[in-house]
Amino acid sequence: MNKKIIFLLLFLSSLIPACTANRVNEFPLELYPPTQPAIDLAESRAMYMYSLARLRTVEGDLEGALTFAQAALEADPDSAFLYTAVASIYVKMNRVKEALGACDMAIKLDPQFVDSRVLAGNILSGMKQDKEAIDQYKKALEIDPSKEEVYLHLGGFPGQDF
Numbered sequence: 001m002n003k004k005i006i007f008l009l010l011f012l013s014s015l016i017p018a019c020t021a022n023r024v025n026e027f028p029l030e031l032y033p034p035t036q037p038a039i040d041l042a043e044s045r046a047m048y049m050y051s052l053a054r055l056r057t058v059e060g061d062l063e064g065a066l067t068f069a070q071a072a073l074e075a076d077p078d079s080a081f082l083y084t085a086v087a088s089i090y091v092k093m094n095r096v097k098e099a100l101g102a103c104d105m106a107i108k109l110d111p112q113f114v115d116s117r118v119l120a121g122n123i124l125s126g127m128k129q130d131k132e133a134i135d136q137y138k139k140a141l142e143i144d145p146s147k148e149e150v151y152l153h154l155g156g157f158p159g160q161d162f
Contacts, residue, residue, distance in 0.1 A: 046076035
């Protein structure tokens with residue numbers, strides 16, 4: 001079976017409302033109180049579009065990946081995760097200024113999201129903006145000192161006092 005079809009079937013099966021399981025004697029009705037929040041369809045659409053973007057990235061179709069990632073952002077414009085995903089696609093397309101802009105937006109939305117800071121540090125390092133890159137890496141370590149990858153990046157700046 002085609003990967004896309006399998007993925008689509010898995011995605012669609014995840015959308016079946018949990019309340020359909022309320023057949024007699026299977027689950028008590030109190031498990032699904034009427035005050036239970038509805039499924040956030042915008043967020044579901046965003047994750048579906050993001051999944052398609054990842055699939056396109058794996059297939060090497062970066063333009064298609066970017067299109068789907070931007071569609072995901074349209075569905076969930078407050079997601080630092082999705083801005084970081086768009087930034088990583090821009091990096092793969094060698095569009096570093098746009099990638100850095102997407103990382104900046106991710107950091108504005110969620111200053112504690114370590115992955116956006118690490119990616120921003122990598123981009124700045126590639127642009128030979130070492131001081132700014134080191135600042136991003138240090139902020140990432142303040143948030144999550146267990147992020148080993150950041151120590152490796154910082155090790156690439158000899159003569160610096162960390």
